[in-house]
Amino acid sequence: MKRSKLGFWLFLAPCLISFAIVVLIPTVIGIYYSLTDWKGSGNANFIGFENYIKLFTNDNSNFWYSFGYTALFAITAVICINVVGFALALLVTKKFRGATLLRGIFFMPNLIGGLLLGFAWQFIFKQVFNAIYTATGMEFFRNWLTDSTTGFFALLIVMVWQMGGYMMIIYIAAIQNIPDSVIEASAIDGAGGWRRLFSITIPMVVPAFTVGLFLMLSNSFKLFDQNLALTKGGPNHCNEMLALNIYNSAFVSNQTGYAQAKAVIFLISVATISIIQLIATKRAEVET
Numbered sequence: 399m400k401r402s403k404l405g406f407w408l409f410l411a412p413c414l415i416s417f418a419i420v421v422l423i424p425t426v427i428g429i430y431y432s433l434t435d436w437k438g439s440g441n442a443n444f445i446g447f448e449n450y451i452k453l454f455t456n457d458n459s460n461f462w463y464s465f466g467y468t469a470l471f472a473i474t475a476v477i478c479i480n481v482v483g484f485a486l487a488l489l490v491t492k493k494f495r496g497a498t499l500l501r502g503i504f505f506m507p508n509l510i511g512g513l514l515l516g517f518a519w520q521f522i523f524k525q526v527f528n529a530i531y532t533a534t535g536m537e538f539f540r541n542w543l544t545d546s547t548t549g550f551f552a553l554l555i556v557m558v559w560q561m562g563g564y565m566m567i568i569y570i571a572a573i574q575n576i577p578d579s580v581i582e583a584s585a586i587d588g589a590g591g592w593r594r595l596f597s598i599t600i601p602m603v604v605p606a607f608t609v610g611l612f613l614m615l616s617n618s619f620k621l622f623d624q625n626l627a628l629t630k631g632g633p634n635h636c637n638e639m640l641a642l643n644i645y646n647s648a649f650v651s652n653q654t655g656y657a658q659a660k661a662v663i664f665l666i667s668v669a670t671i672s673i674i675q676l677i678a679t680k681r682a683e684v685e686t
Contacts, residue, residue, distance in 0.1 A: 432658035449659035460635045464643040472618035475557050480610045483565025505563035516627025519556045549637035572606035608679040619668045
């Protein structure tokens, strides 16, 4: 018994050590720096909760605007990405020629780095859209990256285009795990395609929805590189998401201690929202 426990911990040790080095220790250090006036270099003087008090009472760094903007984006992106991913999974699990090729095509955007993806779409929104506007005069294609509304949807399009194929893979695995006997029984009973979708497919892939919602919720809140490459948060911070706001405080304004306080609030908020989402979707799994 003792040997089996020792073996268990020996095998687990590399993961635990890596997790501690990459996550736990930096988190503890970040919490400490949030209680200081550190500028990114030099001495860090302990100032208690002054950064947090400033954040809640006298913040002039657009943090709360970015927080609301990011929350709205996360909710919208989670819904859109999971709907698109599930729809693509339904499409490519049909038996037709080219289904395997389509899986690769839909998944391919996920392999592109966020910065490269952001710059590619920046070219589309700036150069291509403005060229179309110049040629046709259609206001729809004008200045997509210079307004908070169109900038929001530009980020959403990039995120859905990149992550839709990733979610498709998760839903493909869930759909293919549905027993053929259940599908055949529903066909014998005369259930049509829509009835099978809502009465069999969706209830049986609810565990995949739990995973998908969690992954996309955390990824949407942490979105940084696409935001930096596409708009840099501008103009006038109107498209600045929370991660970019924290980055600007730390590396542009040199308020590293203040940025760490923002990061701690960010961590607590995302963790709380994610836990609530997991509990809610797990209950839905039990009910179905």
